[in-house]
Amino acid sequence: MSRLQTLRELVGHFMHRQRFVLAPLLIVLLLASMLLMATSGLAYVAPLSYSIF
Amino acid sequence: MSAVLGVSAYYHDAAAALVVDGQVIAAMQEERFTRIKNDASLPFHAAEACLSVAGLNADDLDEVVFYENPYSKLERVLISNLRTFPMSWKQFPLALGAQLGTKLWVLDQLAEGLGVPRAKVGFRSHHESHAASAFLPSPFEEAAVLTVDGVGEHDTTVMWRGQGSELTALGSLEYPHSLGLLYAGLTAYCGFMVNEGEYKVMGLSSFGQPRFREQFDKLIRLSADGSFELGLEYFAYMTDPALGFGPKLEQLLGPRRPVGRPWDLDSAEDRRFADVAATLQQVTEEALLGLCAELRRQTDASALCLAGGVALNAVANARLLRDSGFDRIWVQPAAGDAGAALGAAMLGSVALGDGRTQLDTMALGTAIDAGRGQAVARSLGLVAERVDQPANVAAELLGRERIVAVANGRFEFGPRALGQRSLLANPAGAQTRDHLNRLVKHREPFRPFAPAVLADRTPAWFDGEENDMTPYMTTVLDVRADKRDELRAVTHVDGTARLQTVRQPASMMRGVLESLERRTGSPVVLNTSLNGPGEPICATETDALGFFVAHRVDALLLDDVLVTRP
Numbered sequence: 012m013s014r015l016q017t018l019r020e021l022v023g024h025f026m027h028r029q030r031f032v033l034a035p036l037l038i039v040l041l042l043a044s045m046l047l048m049a050t051s052g053l054a055y056v057a058p059l060s061y062s063i064f
Numbered sequence: 065m066s067a068v069l070g071v072s073a074y075y076h077d078a079a080a081a082l083v084v085d086g087q088v089i090a091a092m093q094e095e096r097f098t099r100i101k102n103d104a105s106l107p108f109h110a111a112e113a114c115l116s117v118a119g120l121n122a123d124d125l126d127e128v129v130f131y132e133n134p135y136s137k138l139e140r141v142l143i144s145n146l147r148t149f150p151m152s153w154k155q156f157p158l159a160l161g162a163q164l165g166t167k168l169w170v171l172d173q174l175a176e177g178l179g180v181p182r183a184k185v186g187f188r189s190h191h192e193s194h195a196a197s198a199f200l201p202s203p204f205e206e207a208a209v210l211t212v213d214g215v216g217e218h219d220t221t222v223m224w225r226g227q228g229s230e231l232t233a234l235g236s237l238e239y240p241h242s243l244g245l246l247y248a249g250l251t252a253y254c255g256f257m258v259n260e261g262e263y264k265v266m267g268l269s270s271f272g273q274p275r276f277r278e279q280f281d282k283l284i285r286l287s288a289d290g291s292f293e294l295g296l297e298y299f300a301y302m303t304d305p306a307l308g309f310g311p312k313l314e315q316l317l318g319p320r321r322p323v324g325r326p327w328d329l330d331s332a333e334d335r336r337f338a339d340v341a342a343t344l345q346q347v348t349e350e351a352l353l354g355l356c357a358e359l360r361r362q363t364d365a366s367a368l369c370l371a372g373g374v375a376l377n378a379v380a381n382a383r384l385l386r387d388s389g390f391d392r393i394w395v396q397p398a399a400g401d402a403g404a405a406l407g408a409a410m411l412g413s414v415a416l417g418d419g420r421t422q423l424d425t426m427a428l429g430t431a432i433d434a435g436r437g438q439a440v441a442r443s444l445g446l447v448a449e450r451v452d453q454p455a456n457v458a459a460e461l462l463g464r465e466r467i468v469a470v471a472n473g474r475f476e477f478g479p480r481a482l483g484q485r486s487l488l489a490n491p492a493g494a495q496t497r498d499h500l501n502r503l504v505k506h507r508e509p510f511r512p513f514a515p516a517v518l519a520d521r522t523p524a525w526f527d528g529e530e531n532d533m534t535p536y537m538t539t540v541l542d543v544r545a546d547k548r549d550e551l552r553a554v555t556h557v558d559g560t561a562r563l564q565t566v567r568q569p570a571s572m573m574r575g576v577l578e579s580l581e582r583r584t585g586s587p588v589v590l591n592t593s594l595n596g597p598g599e600p601i602c603a604t605e606t607d608a609l610g611f612f613v614a615h616r617v618d619a620l621l622l623d624d625v626l627v628t629r630p
Contacts, residue, residue, distance in 0.1 A: 014172050016182050021168065024135035033142050040160055 070409025079402035082114035086418030096603035132190035136217035190216025197407030198371035199226035201423035213372035214244035249308030255321035269345035270558035272338030290358030356388035375399040397536035398478030429475030434623035437605030455575025466618035471608035481593035483573030497553035515554035518587040519567035
């Protein structure tokens with residue numbers, strides 16, 4: 012649960028007007044990281060990640 | 065009661081520091097426990113040791129303060145990689161992987177590793193932590209503060225005004241324009257390891273002539289307001305993490321020096337590197353003088369506090385004291401990232417309403433267990449006897465040209481051995497220096513050793529007096545011309561020495577120097593750190609015994625236990 016606080020603080024940081032431009036990139040990177048982490052543990056998700064990347 | 069733990073980690077030289085009710089109770093680098101030089105991993109061993117010294121548990125902590133903002137750091141890495149794309153294509157996945165996979169979650173990792181609620185874990189900015197580590201434990205109620213390093217989140221250089229317990233930022237320079245990264249890039253160019261070899265470049269500079277000024281004017285442009293810009297086309301740290309400098313630098317200054325090639329300063333090739341180092345040192349000093357002039361103009365302060373890795377440049381610090389216009393300069397001895405853990409803890413403590421306290425010792429580590437050391441030494445077949453007057457015994461051995469290892473009390477925080485974990489020798493013998501360099505420390509022949517001297521005797525042996533930096537070896541003084549023969553082993557080629565003045569009553573080092581003076585007339589001793597090549601400085605009695613067994617030194621003092629070979 013403590014990771015949620017970090018995610019909240021991260022979103023709070025990038026909600027700043029001057030940092031909006033980085034938000035899409037960060038979201039894609041975070042989703043990609045989560046997918047890659049998931050695929051290392053879940054064999055049935057791996058084919059999905061191969062088709063995406 | 066308030067208890068705040070400061071933490072630095074993940075880049076180089078991780079450390080933990082504990083402040084209780086405004087008092088600095090303990091501060092230690094993780095490397096001393098893991099025995100990995102400059103270990104950057106989260107400092108759980110150091111944190112546990114800090115709590116143990118205070119007799120506290122993690123539950124007793126009011127706050128844990130990390131020394132930089134992980135979100136701003138991620139932002140800078142993103143921006144920097146996007147700015148330099150596609151040249152950064154190799155670095156991009158590595159940097160982002162490290163950020164998103166590990167470093168972004170550092171506050172959670174600290175909470176989980178220490179066993180404290182996540183709500184108690186916070187952060188301060190990198191340069192604010194540095195500034196606090198410089199100003200809050202300083203002897204000044206009001207001072208200008210300058211923090212200069214490679215890079216924090218965005219900033220590389222920040223000017224501050226310190227008043228009471230408050231720090232106000234006055235101006236900053238941002239990445240990629242960085243004095244620390246300039247020095248690091250040239251350190252790599254000279255064939256040394258970055259974050260480790262900068263001292264060597266400083267030592268090497270005394271052997272050269274600053275004849276590359278024209279070329280360096282392309283590497284760094286200094287402005288009248290103290291700011292500077294790097295010629296970024298000569299550097300590669302934005303796009304290649306493994307190399308600080310780019311091919312254009314080699315076109316400008318000549319081919320880089322191969323790593324590990326033995327030094328021969330009589331050869332034209334190695335003299336070229338000495339000249340590059342001399343020019344770098346001169347330019348660094350001028351850049352710092354420019355920043356100091358601007359700080360003086362903005363603050364009108366008479367005292368300056370310095371922190372950040374660049375503040376470990378003892379030669380530059382001496383120049384600043386001489387030429388910057390500040391009457392007094394104090395450099396927090398653990399000026400690099402390790403020291404920022406102390407600053408973070410002090411910031412947390414001040415925010416909780418505690419006052420600031422002047423730091424008067426760097427012996428902030430764990431203590432020697434002499435009884436255990438004696439038992440272990442005997443089990444190794446060594447002679448280990450308790451002695452009544454360990455300082456006298458050390459002085460007697462030193463008077464007979466012996467090399468004595470000393471592990472005494474709590475170990476020091478920061479890169480300098482100040483008598484707690486030291487290797488002592490006669491400062492007059494050039495043979496002693498060669499013996500230490502070749503057989504014990506395996507160092508480059510041009511690197512000097514440092515002297516420790518009784519504070520009151522400083523003017524009799526050096527051109528100058530004790531100042532705020534000399535107790536911590538963060539500056540140099542000229543050795544008096546008539547004393548250079550007697551201090552051959554600790555006098556650098558340019559006639560300077562990075563001395564330690566010893567005043568602290570009842571310290572082992574003071575006892576050794578007083579006893580030496582009575583026996584030989586000289587209150588000076590060669591003092592180098594108690595570690596072998598590539599090793600962290602010894603922490604425990606077993607580390608010291610391991611060093612003694614592996615190296616050709618004559619005796620080891622573990623507090624009052626004298627260890628010798630049968």
